[in-house]
Amino acid sequence: MLEAMLYQRLDGKAVKCGLCARRCMIQPGKRGVCRVRENCNGTLYTLVYGKAVSYAADPIEKKPLFHFHPGSRAFSIATVGCNFRCNFCDNWVISQEEEILGEDFPPELVVSEAITQKCKSVSYTYTEPTVFFEYAYDTARLARSSGLFNTFVTNGYMTPDAVELIAPYLDAATVDFKGSGDPDFYRELCGVPRVEPIFESLAAMRSKGIHIEITDLIVPWRGDVRAHFKRLARWIVDNLGDETPFHILRFFPSYRYEGGGPSVGSLLEELWTEARAEGLKYVYLGNMPGHARENTCCPSCGEVVIKRVGFEVVFTKLKGDACSYCGKRLNVKV
Ligand code: SF4
Known part of the structure; x- marks a missing residue:
């Protein structure tokens, strides 16, 4: 266990975590929503430092990052834990795991494996890197000094303080939206109370010069998918720029949510046209291998x-x- 970064001590040995926008108040002996940060007698610890539950050398396109060293490999790592509770999570086996699983895989070993496997970057992915921040931070510093790039695949729910800390070592981020940022969708299907922090952290990343690509998983549900999609596309153009790569992702039923089946191809094509009409120059369709919009x-x-x-x-x-x-x-x- 390692003492956590970014937390405050409160009265009565409670602590307040400042890593993600949940800002959990944690009583002694308890853990935060992500289940991987524990208050031990007034000190907050990360329970997953150096404990990789999953790792692999992936094509960087898998993140997806289409405009960042295309065709290169990214050594990808994750621990258990997540600050979201998405009913349709693809990686729920590790993101929602309550036990601290994983093998010892310290930052030095991550970096040497990345180099051995001819990767250009280390990617913090599969689960939410914000909740294994200290592990990612130390690895990223070491990776940078070894000539590797660092990339996050994140739900974007980190605090501006967390962005500020990681920014000097973070080269690129894929920020994953679901349901086009519809607040009702996030509340009902992801257990997330507010979406504003995602937009705030994106603006913070942008101001730090981090290369950003956005994904939007189009999950069929009762909300007005088109209206929220259009709003998101407009926000990206206005705040991140019309050259921001935007990936519209096809949904397939997973975990606890069927959603009436996969998202329909004709709807995705329609949204692609809408995003282009809003001014975005690089729009892709994802989870549709072989499609010309890749x-x-x-x-x-x-x-x-x-x-x-x-x-x-x-x-x-x-x-x-x-x-x-x-x-x-x-x-x-x-
Ligand atoms: S990182 Fe975990 S403990 Fe910290 S605020 Fe987020 S959910 Fe809570």
Whole structure:
């Protein structure tokens, strides 16, 4: 166990965690909502430091990050725990696990494995990296000093203080929306009381110059999917810029939520058109391997500059970060 970062001691040995926007008040002997931070006699500890429950060398496209070193590999790690309770979580076996499982995998070993497996980056993913922040932070510092990049795949529910701390070492983040940020959706299906902190942390990441890509999982439910989607697309254009890569993800029933089946392809196509109409230049359809909307097209000449099938890059037609056909510079880190 390691003493946690970002918490306050309160009267009577209670503590208040400041890592994510839940800001849990935790009494002695109790844990926060994420189940992996425990108050032991007035000191907050992380229970998952160096305890990887899952790790693998993945294509970076799997995160998904389509505009950050395309075709490279990301050494990916996770611990148990999450600050959300999504009824449809794909990774619920580890995110909702109540026991502290995992094997000892200290930061030094993560970095040396990443190098051995020819990865360009370390990705903190599968579950929510905010809740294993100290492990991610130490690994990220070491990875950076070894010439590797660092990327988070996150629900975005971290505090501005957490963003501030990790920002010097964080190169890119995929921020995952579900239900297009509809507050009712988050309350009912994810157990999350407010969505505003997600937008605040995105703005903080943007101000720190972190490369951002957004996903939106289109889950069929009773809410007005189109209206919330349009609002999210507009917010991205206005606050993150029209060059922000935006991935519209197909939903498949998982865990406790069927949602009447997978999201319908024609709806996803319609939303793709809507996002483009709002001004976003790089819009993708995800969880639809082989679909033409997996490719990156130059917003100036329309040619395919990165062709993908699923997570595999088939070819790139880039000259540095520019389209090799017309020379337009693209928002791609290479
Ligand atoms: S990281 Fe965990 S303990 Fe801290 S505020 Fe979030 S849910 Fe609560």
